[in-house]
Amino acid sequence: MSYQVPFIDPRSHYAKLKPEIDRAIIDCLTNGDLVNRHQLKDFEQHLAEFVGVKYAVGVNSGYHALLFALLGAGVGPGHEVITVAHTFVATVSAIVHCGAQPVLIDVAPDFNMDVDLIERAITPKTKALLPVHLNGRVCEMDRILALADKHGLAVIEDAAQALGATFDGKCAGSQGRAGCFSFYPFKVLGGFGDGGAITTNDAALARMATLLRYNGEDRATGEYHYHGQTALLDNVQAAVLDVKLRHLPDWIAHRRRIAAAYHRGLSGITQLRIPQFDETRRKDIFQNYVIRTRVREQLRAYLKEQGIETLVHWQKPMWEHKGLGLAAPDVPETLSICREVVSLPMSAETTEAQVDLVVAALRTFFSMQP
Ligand SMILES: Cc1ncc(COP(=O)(O)O)c(C=O)c1O
Numbered sequence: 001m002s003y004q005v006p007f008i009d010p011r012s013h014y015a016k017l018k019p020e021i022d023r024a025i026i027d028c029l030t031n032g033d034l035v036n037r038h039q040l041k042d043f044e045q046h047l048a049e050f051v052g053v054k055y056a057v058g059v060n061s062g063y064h065a066l067l068f069a070l071l072g073a074g075v076g077p078g079h080e081v082i083t084v085a086h087t088f089v090a091t092v093s094a095i096v097h098c099g100a101q102p103v104l105i106d107v108a109p110d111f112n113m114d115v116d117l118i119e120r121a122i123t124p125k126t127k128a129l130l131p132v133h134l135n136g137r138v139c140e141m142d143r144i145l146a147l148a149d150k151h152g153l154a155v156i157e158d159a160a161q162a163l164g165a166t167f168d169g170k171c172a173g174s175q176g177r178a179g180c181f182s183f184y185p186f187k188v189l190g191g192f193g194d195g196g197a198i199t200t201n202d203a204a205l206a207r208m209a210t211l212l213r214y215n216g217e218d219r220a221t222g223e224y225h226y227h228g229q230t231a232l233l234d235n236v237q238a239a240v241l242d243v244k245l246r247h248l249p250d251w252i253a254h255r256r257r258i259a260a261a262y263h264r265g266l267s268g269i270t271q272l273r274i275p276q277f278d279e280t281r282r283k284d285i286f287q288n289y290v291i292r293t294r295v296r297e298q299l300r301a302y303l304k305e306q307g308i309e310t311l312v313h314w315q316k317p318m319w320e321h322k323g324l325g326l327a328a329p330d331v332p333e334t335l336s337i338c339r340e341v342v343s344l345p346m347s348a349e350t351t352e353a354q355v356d357l358v359v360a361a362l363r364t365f366f367s368m369q370p
Contacts, residue, residue, distance in 0.1 A: 003307050003308060003309040004306070004307030004308065004357065005307060005308045005309065005345050005350075005354045005357055005358055006309050006345065007309040007310065007311055007343070007345050007346075007347075008186050008345070008346075008347040008349070009347060009349040009350075010185065010186075012349050013347070013348060013349055016349075017243065017244070017247070020243045021240055021243055021244075024039075024239040024240055024242070024243050025236055025239065025240065027239065028235060028236045028239050029236075033235055033236075033239075034235055034236065035232065035234075035235055036214075036219070036232060036235060037235050039235050039236075039238045039239035039242060040058050040232075040233060040235050040238040042238075042242055043056075043058060043233075043238040043239070043241050043242040043245070044056040044057065044058050044197070044238075046242060046245055047181075047197055047199065047241075047245065048199060050163075050164070050171070050245060050248070051163075051171045051172075051173045051174050051179065051199045052170065052171050052174045053173070053174050053179070053199045053200055053201050054200070054201045054203070054206075055198075055199070055200050055201070055202075055203070055206035056197050056198070056199050057197060057198045057200075057206055057209040057210050057213065058195070058196075058197050058213075058232070058233025058238055059195075059196045059197060059198065059209070059213045059231050059232065059233055060194055060195060060196065060213075060231045060232060060233055060234065061090075061182065061184075061194045061195065061196045061231075062090060062158075062160040062180060062181060062182025062183075062184065062196040063090040063093065063094055063182075063196070064196055064213065064229070064231040065160075065180035065181060065182070065196040065197055065198045066090065066091060066094035066095075066130075066156070066158060066180045067094040067097055067098065068198060068208070068209040068212045068213065068231075069156045069177070069178035069179075069180050069198050069200070069205070069209065070094055070095060070098045070100070070128065070130075070156055071098055071208065071212065072177075072178065072198075072200075072202070072204070072205035072206075072208045072209055072212075073127070073128055073154035073156060073177050073178065073205065074127065074154070075095070075098045075100050075127050075128055075154075076098055076099050076100060077098075077099035077100065078099075078100075078125060079098075079099075079100040079101070079125055079126070079127035079128070080100060080101045080102075080103050080123060080125040080126045080127065081095045081098075081100050081101070081102055081103065081126070081127060081128045081129075081130050081156075082103045082105060082118060082121050082122070082126060082128075082129050082130065083095065083102055083103070083104060083105075083113075083129075083130035083131070083132065083158070084104065084105060084106070084107050084112075084113050084131070084132050084134075084334075085104040085105065085106060085107070085317065085318070085319075085329050085331040085334040086106075086107045086111060086132075086134070086314075086331075086333075086334040086337055086338075087132040087134065087158065088160070088313075088314070089318055089321075089324070090160075091130065091132055091158050091160075092104070092318060092324075092326070095130065100127065101125070102326070103121050103126070104318075104319075104326070104329040104331065105117045105118065105121050105329070105331070106329075106330075106331040106332065106333045106334055107134075107331075107333055107334055107337070108333065109333065110137060110275070111134045111135055111137070111290065111337065112131070112132070112133065112134055112137060112138075112139040112140070113131045113132065113139050113140075113144070114333070115139075115140050115143045115144060115147070118144070118147050119147060122151055122153075126151065126153060127153065127154065128153055128154040128155065128156055128177075129144060129147070129148050129153050129154070129155050129156075130155075130156050130157075130158055131144050131155070131157060131158065131176075132158040132160075132161075133157065133158065133159050133161060133162035133165060133172045134161055134162075135161055135275075135284070135286070135287050135288040135289075135290055136161055136162050136165050136188065136255075136284050136285035136286045136287035136288065137162065137165060137282060137284040137285075138162060138165050138166060138167035138172045138282055138284075139157075139167075140167070141157075141167045141168075141170070141175050141176075142167075142168065145175060145176070154176075154177045155175070155176035155177055156176055156177060156178050156179075156180065157172060157173050157175065157176040157178070157179040157180065158180055159172035159173040159179045159180060159181055159199075160180060160181060160182035160184075160187070160196075161182075161187065161188075161287040161288070162285060162287065163181055163187070163188050163189050163248070163285070164188065164248055164249070164252045164285045165282070165283060165284055165285040166282065166283045167281060167282050168281050173199040174199065174201075177200065177202055177205065178198050178199065178200040178202065178205055178209075179198070179199040179200070180196065180197075180198055180199075181196055181197045181198075181199065182195070182196050183195030183196055183197070183233075183237070183241055186347075187287065188248065188251060188252065188255070188285055188287055189241060189244055189245060189248055190244075191234075191237040191240055191241050191244075192237065192240060193234065193237055195233050195234065195237045195238075195241060196233070197233065208226075211225050211226055211228060212226055212228040212229060212231070213228065213229065213231040213232045213233075214228060214230075214231075214232055215228045215229065215230060216228030247348075250348075251348040252285045254348055254350075255285060255286040255346060255347075255348070256283075256284070256285070256286060257352070258286070258289070258346060258350050258352070258355055259275070259284070259286045259289055259346070261352050261355040261356075261359075262274065262289055262344060262355055262358070262359065263275075263276060265355065265356070265358075265359030265362075265363075266291070266359060266362060266363075269362070269363065269366050271293055271294065271295065271366055271369060272291055272292070272293050272362070272366060273291065273292040273293070273340075274291050275289065275290060275291070286346055287346075288313065288343040288346060289343065289344045289346040290313070290341050290342070290343050290344075291341070291342055291343075291344060292337070292340040292341055292342075293340060293342065294339075294340060295369060296312070296339070296340055296341070296342055298365075299342060299362070299365055300312075300342060302361070302365045303358070303361055303362075303365070306357075306361045308345065308357065308358055308361055309345060310342050310343060310344060310345070311342075311343045312341060312342060312343065313341065313343055314338065315338060316338065317331075317334065317335065317338050344358055345358060
């Protein structure tokens with residue numbers, strides 16, 4: 001089905017950037033720059049500068065960024081890692097694939113880790129905290145870092161959805177032991193396939209991730225230091241991401257304008273909760289603009305009829321997928337989020353005219369509700 005207001009619009013995204021992107025790809029192909037060439041190193045350097053850290057290590061997904069960051073922080077069998085119940089499954093799978101036990105705690109109404117719940121989840125086995133900066137909003141990093149310090153824990157930031165978001169002026173992915181980013185095509189900075197990166201100031205962690213992504217091999221000496229994986233960020237993707245990174249500040253500004261337009265248009269609807277979080281210490285980048293309503297299914301069906309595409313992240317709690325073997329945690333906020341959330345169209349291509357259409361449709365829908 002083609003939507004009047006699509007959730008995202010990858011074709012016009014590419015059309016706007018075509019000359020720059022095509023040049024970057026053709027340069028790689030013409031020069032045979034396919035694996036681990038200067039385009040990857042350039043992108044890593046620019047990403048590290050953007051985030052405000054010493055090192056960035058490109059890998060082939062956000063999942064691998066999480067896996068290698070956790071391994072680099074020494075997480076392994078017998079350890080517990082505290083993260084949130086409301087996140088993408090990859091956050092939890094990375095912990096499981098280190099041989100550690102994920103401990104899922106609830107989120108606050110802003111969808112991020114409820115810091116008040118951390119301390120009671122800590123046990124002698126806890127090795128790390130894994131906050132997730134969901135929807136492009138940074139967690140309360142000052143309190144999380146203070147707790148980690150107090151208990152001697154590593155902090156690995158899942159910043160897959162938050163490149164460019166700040167807390168007290170510091171970027172997501174710059175404050176923990178490591179930050180983990182995803183360049184999945186529909187992220188704020190998305191490639192034309194999977195990609196990810198680890199950001200860190202820790203030279204040893206950066207080196208370990210650099211070896212792990214390349215089958216454990218130190219390319220300078222040929223020595224294999226670990227049983228690693230084939231998980232390098234593709235060089236052509238890095239060239240594309242480097243082009244796109246230059247546009248990211250403009251795209252973030254645009255997303256914030258679109259969020260403000262939604263906010264103006266949707267304020268005051270009693271059956272709707274919109275993201276109106278205090279931004280005195282934060283700058284959100286709105287990877288997703290997420291609203292909450294008890295009549296979600298009816299609303300989505302109505303918006304679809306009006307040609308407006310929406311998504312739900314995520315409908316079924318992770319532990320209800322039996323194959324994952326996770327115990328059900330006590331997380332009331334996450335459960336109501338699963339029932340209530342809808343993400344509205346939001347991308348660098350979303351226009352204010354499209355926001356007007358979405359707002360008008362939402363207002364009509366709620367005016368018809370009892
Ligand atoms: C919060 C979060 N963590 C981790 C990931 C995993 O990233 P990737 O899909 O690049 O492996 C994602 C991707 O959607 C995500 O949203």
